[in-house]
Amino acid sequence: MSQQRNGQAAGVSDGGVFPDLPEATVARLPEYLRALHHLAETGFETVSSEGLAAAAGVNSAKLRKDLSHLGSYGTRGVGYDVALLIAQIEHVLGLTQRRAVALVGVGNLGHALAGYGGFSTRGFRIAALFDADPDRIGERINGLVVKDIARLPEVVAAEAISIALIATPAHAAQLVADQLVAAGVTSILNFAPCVLSVPDGVDVRKVDLAIELQILSFHEHRKSALTTLPAPAGNGRMKIRPTLNGEALAT
Amino acid sequence: MSQQRNGQAAGVSDGGVFPDLPEATVARLPEYLRALHHLAETGFETVSSEGLAAAAGVNSAKLRKDLSHLGSYGTRGVGYDVALLIAQIEHVLGLTQRRAVALVGVGNLGHALAGYGGFSTRGFRIAALFDADPDRIGERINGLVVKDIARLPEVVAAEAISIALIATPAHAAQLVADQLVAAGVTSILNFAPCVLSVPDGVDVRKVDLAIELQILSFHEHRKSALTTLPAPAGNGRMKIRPTLNGEALAT
Numbered sequence: 001m002s003q004q005r006n007g008q009a010a011g012v013s014d015g016g017v018f019p020d021l022p023e024a025t026v027a028r029l030p031e032y033l034r035a036l037h038h039l040a041e042t043g044f045e046t047v048s049s050e051g052l053a054a055a056a057g058v059n060s061a062k063l064r065k066d067l068s069h070l071g072s073y074g075t076r077g078v079g080y081d082v083a084l085l086i087a088q089i090e091h092v093l094g095l096t097q098r099r100a101v102a103l104v105g106v107g108n109l110g111h112a113l114a115g116y117g118g119f120s121t122r123g124f125r126i127a128a129l130f131d132a133d134p135d136r137i138g139e140r141i142n143g144l145v146v147k148d149i150a151r152l153p154e155v156v157a158a159e160a161i162s163i164a165l166i167a168t169p170a171h172a173a174q175l176v177a178d179q180l181v182a183a184g185v186t187s188i189l190n191f192a193p194c195v196l197s198v199p200d201g202v203d204v205r206k207v208d209l210a211i212e213l214q215i216l217s218f219h220e221h222r223k224s225a226l227t228t229l230p231a232p233a234g235n236g237r238m239k240i241r242p243t244l245n246g247e248a249l250a251t
Numbered sequence: 252m253s254q255q256r257n258g259q260a261a262g263v264s265d266g267g268v269f270p271d272l273p274e275a276t277v278a279r280l281p282e283y284l285r286a287l288h289h290l291a292e293t294g295f296e297t298v299s300s301e302g303l304a305a306a307a308g309v310n311s312a313k314l315r316k317d318l319s320h321l322g323s324y325g326t327r328g329v330g331y332d333v334a335l336l337i338a339q340i341e342h343v344l345g346l347t348q349r350r351a352v353a354l355v356g357v358g359n360l361g362h363a364l365a366g367y368g369g370f371s372t373r374g375f376r377i378a379a380l381f382d383a384d385p386d387r388i389g390e391r392i393n394g395l396v397v398k399d400i401a402r403l404p405e406v407v408a409a410e411a412i413s414i415a416l417i418a419t420p421a422h423a424a425q426l427v428a429d430q431l432v433a434a435g436v437t438s439i440l441n442f443a444p445c446v447l448s449v450p451d452g453v454d455v456r457k458v459d460l461a462i463e464l465q466i467l468s469f470h471e472h473r474k475s476a477l478t479t480l481p482a483p484a485g486n487g488r489m490k491i492r493p494t495l496n497g498e499a500l501a502t
Contacts, residue, residue: 026466026469054256093468094471101464108362108367109364111363113363116360119460122465123461124461124468129369162471186471187468187470189463205467209458210374211285213345213350213375214374215456216440216454217414217438220344220435220438221344221347224345243285
């Protein structure tokens with residue numbers, strides 16, 4: 001997954017009204033939050049940085065650094081107060097209010113997203129579904145009726161929606177993004193496999209499932225190269241010299 | 252999204268049989284590849300680093316650095332040969348063979364993944380579907396019959412599957428991961444919202460849709476703080492002091 005940011009970097013505190021947070025820290029805060037909720041549910045009142053780091057799948061030095069950006073340092077010999085840290089992270093992430101989200105495109109993936117239980121328990125409510133296909137408009141999914149994309153401005157305003165998911169085919173995604181921005185949406189999670197162009201002040205994150213698989217493919221390829229290829233003579237590096245027919249030669 | 256790596260780092264060339272590539276470069280190669288395929292389809296034979304960088308949504312200095320890791324520097328005044336660069340990236344990512352992938356868990360999300368057109372055009376073939384629910388076993392989705400998870404070892408061997416997608420509920424994901432690893436799968440793309448524990452040599456990437464939304468929520472929260480809060484006096488920073496009831500106070 002990659003991320004596009006437009007306008008201000010997360011780490012810039014323009015006017016000083018929001019804490020300075022590196023983008024990578026922002027990306028890890030939800031992981032800490034999930035681990036903390038799990039700890040709270042299982043009865044933990046405090047947790048060491050090592051324990052929380054293990055639960056979130058990061059190293060503890062990175063965790064301590066991330067939390068120090070929030071002004072949270074824990075107590076020596078005790079660790080972090082679980083409830084306090086949950087409150088702190090939820091505040092920074094803006095999760096103290098439940099955010100209304102619009103979903104555009106109700107094909108297979110859109111159906112899955114509309115029915116995804118993970119959103120409602122984590123601070124989000126899918127408030128509206130849209131499609132441009134007359135055959136889909138009017139369909140009821142999880143209690144919501146799919147609306148005509150033409151009604152976007154009216155519904156976005158009525159439901160105070162600032163975040164939208166795009167689950168359309170790639171060729172339709174830019175037009176949908178333009179419509180969303182025109183309607184006042186300022187954050188987009190894009191599932192269509194394409195790069196979106198948006199004005200400053202609009203944030204886009206991209207989820208591309210095939211790209212995730214291609215990254216794993218690299219690791220598979222590397223692992224099989226390590227186990228099946230003999231180590232070459234010389235400097236111990238394989239030079240890859242690709243040819244136009246797609247075959248690569250190790251020289 | 253976050254990533255767990257076990258065993259060797261991607262940048263380490265153990266025995267020298269595979270090119271040294273930083274993990275972040277590996278993550279961007281699929282983006283370049285997609286942009287290059289689009290350029291090739293629209294008739295481009297060469298592309299400048301600026302043009303390719305814009306199409307992939309990264310800055311051109313980063314792109315040139317990434318491609319230099321592959322030994323690809325382009326030609327001054329001409330740019331990169333599109334077909335050559337496609338061949339080179341596909342080789343490094345191990346995409347010259349079409350990889351068989353197993354999918355475990357055919358709920359809403361599993362259905363969407365099983366029907367996701369983006370995999371087949373990008374080097375992957377969903378070769379087998381599994382579930383543990385007797386009501387789902389035997390169901391036909393996109394031409395494949397959902398199999399009992401108990402048949403995992405046999406099918407993984409028969410289809411030479413090394414990559415699997417987990418689309419089960421969180422509570423079942425670790426057990427499924429253990430079964431996949433025992434059956435010989437060495438790369439897992441995890442859609443369940445939990446951290447998986449796997450042995451060295453197994454790669455896990457995690458896709459958590461709620462986490463992506465929470466990151467966008469941060470940006471929404473930051474933007475609204477910038478537009479609605481008055482700049483405080485003093486050092487220009489807002490201190491966030493959370494309290495146990497989830498309210499945070501700006502002091």
